[in-house]
Amino acid sequence: MNENDFEGLPDNEWDETWDFSWSEFDWERHLREQDKAVQAYLSHYDKLTERSDRIDEVAHLMGWDEADWTNDETGTDPGSLNSESRAKDEADRPVDPYTIHKHPVYVATRALFVWLQRSWEFVAPACGPRMPLRVAVAFATSLSRAEHQSVVATHALDMGDFSLAVCQVKRALVELNSALRHLQSLEDGLHPAFAQFRNQALIRLFDIREIWLRVMRDCRDEIGRRVGEEDN
Numbered sequence: 001m002n003e004n005d006f007e008g009l010p011d012n013e014w015d016e017t018w019d020f021s022w023s024e025f026d027w028e029r030h031l032r033e034q035d036k037a038v039q040a041y042l043s044h045y046d047k048l049t050e051r052s053d054r055i056d057e058v059a060h061l062m063g064w065d066e067a068d069w070t071n072d073e074t075g076t077d078p079g080s081l082n083s084e085s086r087a088k089d090e091a092d093r094p095v096d097p098y099t100i101h102k103h104p105v106y107v108a109t110r111a112l113f114v115w116l117q118r119s120w121e122f123v124a125p126a127c128g129p130r131m132p133l134r135v136a137v138a139f140a141t142s143l144s145r146a147e148h149q150s151v152v153a154t155h156a157l158d159m160g161d162f163s164l165a166v167c168q169v170k171r172a173l174v175e176l177n178s179a180l181r182h183l184q185s186l187e188d189g190l191h192p193a194f195a196q197f198r199n200q201a202l203i204r205l206f207d208i209r210e211i212w213l214r215v216m217r218d219c220r221d222e223i224g225r226r227v228g229e230e231d232n
Contacts, residue, residue: 034101041111146175162219
């Protein structure tokens with residue numbers, strides 16, 4: 001794939017999408033709306049943690065069944081590659097531009113990381129001196145690094161650079177696995193709240209990993225499709 005062949009927007013759509021001027025107030029309002037989407041995802045997810053299909057069901061409740069989640073019109077897989085279709089829809093709304101904050105993969109992973117980080121901020125201090133400081137810091141650091149790599153991967157995915165997206169996802173998974181190791185090295189007896197946190201945290205960590213494995217699979221499928229077209 002040509003590294004400069006980005007497909008996040010069709011030809012000339014970029015200029016049309018950004019043919020307006022927003023103030024700081026307008027952008028703050030836009031960002032608050034996207035924060036609400038993250039909270040909505042969390043609200044749906046928290047009600048469905050017992051379901052094995054929770055990732056797909058929350059996507060359904062968020063309205064991501066087709067164009068926003070997949071490059072297949074009939075699919076519901078959260079490996080969204082159809083940024084061109086989404087960008088065209090957003091381009092029809094001159095006062096509400098498309099930003100990465102609207103990308104379903106960004107919203108889903110951001111929501112799960114928010115839960116993990118906020119819960120850890122409560123649970124770690126509650127354990128007091130029984131919580132090994134080194135492990136507490138290492139776990140929080142791994143979460144932060146994993147989310148950073150996730151954001152960069154989502155940006156590459158949204159711009160249509162699927163090879164870069166795969167590389168960033170692999171880095172995100174390394175940090176996610178590190179967070180899992182740190183969490184599983186701790187004893188449940190640290191605090192009653194910790195045992196509950198670890199049970200819920202593992203669900204969310206594995207779901208983040210599942211989302212990124214799906215994204216990586218779809219990216220590689222798309223890369224293979226493009227290579228096949230070039231060969232023909």
